[in-house]
Amino acid sequence: MVLVRGGARRRRIVLRGHEHRVIAAMNTWTAASRSLGLAALVLVAVTLPLCLLFGRRLVAAGRRAELRAMHMTLSMSALVVIALHIVTLLGASALAPSLERVLVPWVWPYRRTATALGVLSIYVLALLGPTYYARRALGWRRWRIAHRFIAARLALALLHVVGGG
Secondary structure, three states, X not given: OEEEEOOOOEEEEEEXXXXXXXXXXXXXXXXXXXXXXXXXHHHHHHHHHHHHHHHOOOOOHHHHHHHHHHHHHHHHHHHHHHHHHHHHHHOOHHHOOOHHHHHOOOOOOOOHHHHHHHHHHHHHHHHHHHHHHHHHHHOHHHHXXXXXXXXXXXXXXXXXXXXXX
16 A cells, blocks of 8 residues: 655655655756756757758858857857756755756766766856857867767757756
């Protein structure tokens, strides 16, 4: 027999005479953070095909400026949503977050590998995203090679989501 007692924060589950305590990990901050994380993933996933269209010159010359503006808007929106994802995660008291746990890979004990992949994807984005503004100083060839690794950031973020981070 399964019997659940308690409020939303602390629950007791009685299974065949043995009592187990469960702390509900999903509160408002956690739900907001997960929603923002999924929104960021969607924004980055939509941005990637746009940059591939632009980079491979599959768009007419007259539409390139429009496509570049759309790419930049989606990219900056993704950065803002990612920052909000991290900030709201700090409010998820049930997960006992700290700045160290959020910013250093493999420190957070909650789903260690999944959260580490999320942190690493943020670092890849933080290192490679702004290279767009330094592409002339880097040179077009180096910039294009570096910019290709942003797809690796998307793969890390997908693994972060699939792992439950």
